[in-house]
Amino acid sequence: MSTLNGRAGGGDAPVARVHRVEVAAGQRWLRLAVHDDGIPEFSLVVLDPHQRVRAQYWGKAGDEQVVVGPDPLHSSCGTVAGPLPAGRWRVEVFGAAGGDSQASYSVRIDCGAGDVPAGTLPPVGAHRWDAAGAGAGPLRLQQTDLTRRARRGRAWYRGDFHAHTRASDGQQSAEALNRQALERGLDFFSVTEHNLLTTGWPVDDLLVVPGTEVTSSAGHFNAIGVHRWLDWRQHAADGGCAAAGGMVRLLRDTRAQGGIASINHPLLPPWEWRWTDTPLDAFDALEIWNDPTYPRNEEATQAALRLWSRLWDDGHRVVGIGGSDTHLLPHDSYVPGGPPSVIGDPWTAVFADELSVVAVVDAVRAGRAYLSRGPVLDVRAEVGARRYPPGSSVTAAVASHPGGTAAVRLLA
Template identity: 35%
Template sequence: MRQELKFTISREAENLHREPIEVPCDTERLYIKVDLPDEFRYMSFIILEDPEGHIRLQKQLAWGDQDLCVGKGPKDTTIGGVPGRIQPGTWQVCLGIFTEYLHQRLGDQRGCITMTMSDGEGPVSDPMGGLAWVEDTLEISPKKYRWDKVYGTKKQWYKGDFHTHTRLSDGKEPLENAMKKAEDMGMDFYVPTEHNLMHTGWCDTSLCILPGIEVTTDKGHMNLFGITKLPERILDIVAHNGEEIVDSYMEETIREARENHWITSINHPFLTIWKWRYDQTDLDDIDCLEIINDPTYTDAKDANEKAVRFLDALWQDGHRIYGVGGSDSHNLIEERYEGADLPSIPGDPATWVCCGELTPDNLMAAVKAGHMCVTRFCRMTPVIHGAGRTFLPGDELPEDVDRVTIQALIEGLSERPQVSLVRNGASQELEIRELEVRELEGGKWEVLADAELEKGQWQWLRLDVRSREREFLGYMNPVFKGAANSRYRTFGEIKKTMEEP
């Protein structure tokens, strides 16, 4: 069989356009060669559905060759594909428009994307490789993806990245290169979060890979960690991006995440055109907030600082939402953004998670509990003591704890950091106290903080680490005590409290 399809890219084109193809008989694989001009890369993605309506391939048409394939096994199936039987019947090829890139790059241009479908032989771009997580649909099989698989055998702080991209969406690295970079950065876990697409398998690696997705709309991006399937409204979000109905689809997606115990995390909430504009978002539905996103990117510094302040405001109002970091790295290893001193690489920033054995299940539980620190260029290991017991960031302190001591070891810095204890005061204004930093050998620094706690009041405290120039180096998620009657319920209400009069 051989069939050629043509799709038009323009501002007037449908966001999601379907064309049928006929597969006359069972075949070993379905091969899709995509030809598109370089100036139209990143603006679209492909969805392939079998005669039963199951999605068998989803991939953004971006970096690298687009010689795509769905075969019987992971080695002849492109990332984002579902290996298995290629049955006869009417298949559907869908071209989805990635409106964000369309609006940024297209202007008044029009372009044509040609897809040649065949059952012949040919090269396979970006094969999934080692293991398929799925059976015959975009649902992760507990038989193929082991949520209890052990990647680390002891209780410790594990290093990882909660916001990454590969060639499945608009990243430039294939899976193997991404894993080499992550291993070179000393990471233990890695969360791929592609734009409205989910990985269906992974290459062989020693890292704990936690399935994720970046739900991408023109009003903001949200990561979901620990997903077990493609969110049900993703294609509706793609088809109607820019329309009012997407607000409802996003609310349904958040509700689906809660029902399935996935972790919700708002990405780069104040970054230029990608800021979070769903002001109606119920804060009870949010687990995490990305406080440091791709710190080498233009305009990232101010946006990240505002995110840190915003998270403090959330804690001031009694919301237990935890800070995470994400490199959001799309680039090759030595690429720099214009004006940047450093490349954008996975693990910058790093998010450190303390859990027992490192398994996907334990990682999820530790993130939900807030057992996390976020750092750049260093490692921070806090130990929190109170009433003869030891606690972790994110822990609720029992009522009998009226004094806490935080001892933190900071490693990897050649210059003395500035460390502060940040807490809410009796007047609900932030109290920030500079701490004495003691130098140890080998680029290690130690701080010790004591804090008395009041009875019957909502209280929280955290550590903040900065360079001499006040550049961000580290964030310890708060410990807290007591209960608060929150005055504000939504993202927008808290945001208004931070706006200048």
């Protein structure tokens, strides 16, 4: 057994510490008993001797037990199940700067060759997305097919692009959140844990889009539809999520692997986007509507709409999407006696060629999306006798058409 201890916070610089532990041959499971006293953005990344990510953990200001087991039903959410190679493992500890005083953390590690102990977090689930030791790089979702059709046919599909489970700071398990999404009539949603790439899911009765909420002390963005781990670590050469250059690299990495990068709650304090030198061509979308039930979000949403309008006025074709940013249990509210904060409030409808991860991402990238808390729209644009799908540019068609006019109908 090894015990790692440290302190963080209360300063101007983020913490990034590396601990090393030895794992003997023949071990079947590894357990981390984690405690933190409330370090801002406290998180762990555990790498095996082959430098593959085997555990990701987002702090919960308390005690949790994280288990890396032989299979996804005996391995905690956020981990990569499978054989444990003998040798020197790395436990990397991260936290944001800030706070009035330093807080402590401890990580107690033990291993065993017998029965796998239960962790305090839900398991990865029956449907594994990752593969321990497969492919190049620290972590890839090689066992999920992003082109798999959950439904055929071009249509409007309703979903949510911002959701959390107990794998980071949400209060629901993946299974409970999935059930609530089905009850609310969603066709898909994106699971976007803080600095964590989800490695599997308990059920497959709904399209779940893999993603990550890249989380920094100066703003968050969602990497939606990604299949490789984004190296946000603060000791990266460019500073990772703790530096402007690192955040731009992460935004561009998202797009390079086929995902879309969306700036989250861009003007909602204290999580507003403060990386002021971010190139406007580095992100694809703006979360213009975040959880309408959250205090101060009405003002923040109006500010985001004004920002979005200015971007379009200046020629930047940034797509507007929404996200519930769900964290709470189904009947809980941020305001005593107030409305519950639930997945799918608001929802985003996308006009996609089919219901698959790739098709949903492509629809957003093309601008075929709108947001709602209830009303359903049928958006049609016509120039002469030709109809254009949502997201199309009709400037050239209008200019070349006699009379130069377009008809746009919104059918609620």
